[in-house]
Amino acid sequence: MYKLADRIQIVSLHNGRIFLIDDEITELEGSPQHTEKALKLLEKGCMEEELNRIMPLEDTQKLLEFLKEEELLRENWENEYLDTIVEKQLYYLDDFSIDSNQLQSNLKSAKVVILGIGGVGSVLIQHLIGAGIENFILIDNDVVNIHNLNRQFLYTQEDFGKPKVKAAENFMRKVNPSVKVTSYQTTIDSIKSLDFLASHSIDIFINAADYPKHLDKIVDEYCFERKIPWVGSGVGRHQGFWGPLFVPGKTCCLNCFIAEEEKEMKEIEKIIRERSNSIIQASFAPTNTIVSAFLAMDVIHFLAQINQIHSYLTRCQIDFTTLKLNRFTIDEPKLCNCGGE
Numbered sequence: 001m002y003k004l005a006d007r008i009q010i011v012s013l014h015n016g017r018i019f020l021i022d023d024e025i026t027e028l029e030g031s032p033q034h035t036e037k038a039l040k041l042l043e044k045g046c047m048e049e050e051l052n053r054i055m056p057l058e059d060t061q062k063l064l065e066f067l068k069e070e071e072l073l074r075e076n077w078e079n080e081y082l083d084t085i086v087e088k089q090l091y092y093l094d095d096f097s098i099d100s101n102q103l104q105s106n107l108k109s110a111k112v113v114i115l116g117i118g119g120v121g122s123v124l125i126q127h128l129i130g131a132g133i134e135n136f137i138l139i140d141n142d143v144v145n146i147h148n149l150n151r152q153f154l155y156t157q158e159d160f161g162k163p164k165v166k167a168a169e170n171f172m173r174k175v176n177p178s179v180k181v182t183s184y185q186t187t188i189d190s191i192k193s194l195d196f197l198a199s200h201s202i203d204i205f206i207n208a209a210d211y212p213k214h215l216d217k218i219v220d221e222y223c224f225e226r227k228i229p230w231v232g233s234g235v236g237r238h239q240g241f242w243g244p245l246f247v248p249g250k251t252c253c254l255n256c257f258i259a260e261e262e263k264e265m266k267e268i269e270k271i272i273r274e275r276s277n278s279i280i281q282a283s284f285a286p287t288n289t290i291v292s293a294f295l296a297m298d299v300i301h302f303l304a305q306i307n308q309i310h311s312y313l314t315r316c317q318i319d320f321t322t323l324k325l326n327r328f329t330i331d332e333p334k335l336c337n338c339g340g341e
């Protein structure tokens, strides 16, 4: 059974020209009448014999080959996730691969560490559990407090006083009873304090905590030692950022990234960054959610093994007063020149 990719639109003009509309516009050659009929069949899904009935064998072969080359054809594809949480997501994943079931299976088997389940981490969890990720390690030392509820939507009044890791776990089980969650109610303040992760194999480490101040450096050192990809993000009053996503063995480390980044910064910007206190009183849910959702998008793409990852070795920064998006990226050198690997 052959079927055209879900996203494709067929447009035929009065003069007989036929186009396939995707992100790109592709014109099809061949007899317009036959081709249009064949495409209509392929849109619904059909067997090769059905195509042969309406056009010469040679034309069928040509059309199928062309569509395959362009990755617009799905062969014997079925949504293996019908009637599950991710049924609809499969059609989104189809935009990136001829086998979206495989991408979903990559998500299902991935193991994610989330450090910090506050503003960013809690929204992130909602996205990741909805995306069909099933293996989590949660780390946070806090308990749920009334002032969390403006932006940490997975908690309710019933959770007040409970450890965040436990309240989050309850929420996750309600969405997907098959989820496997290991939680640690503890504070991370040194590489040693991450020792309890030694027995876990981890596909990505997400730093969604903002305390202590140099936590990113601790996470970076730990992850490069263990060759674990990692990413972080932060939300301020009127701006926020996500990324860079580091992949040990493929990208440089945080220190090398910052060194490159600072070459582009003015002196005053460096001083402001150095003095900025990562913990601010102000918190506004929409800006927090937007940054967390962008982060979630990259994490989901990365774990599904989709190439489109905006924050790959890139810091993406949004200014909410102007809606400007700044991206700082490094192409060269990709690997460390700090003596790290």
Ligand SMILES: [Zn+2]
Pocket: 252, 253, 254, 255, 256, 257, 335, 336, 337, 338, 339, 340
């Ligand atoms: Zn380095």
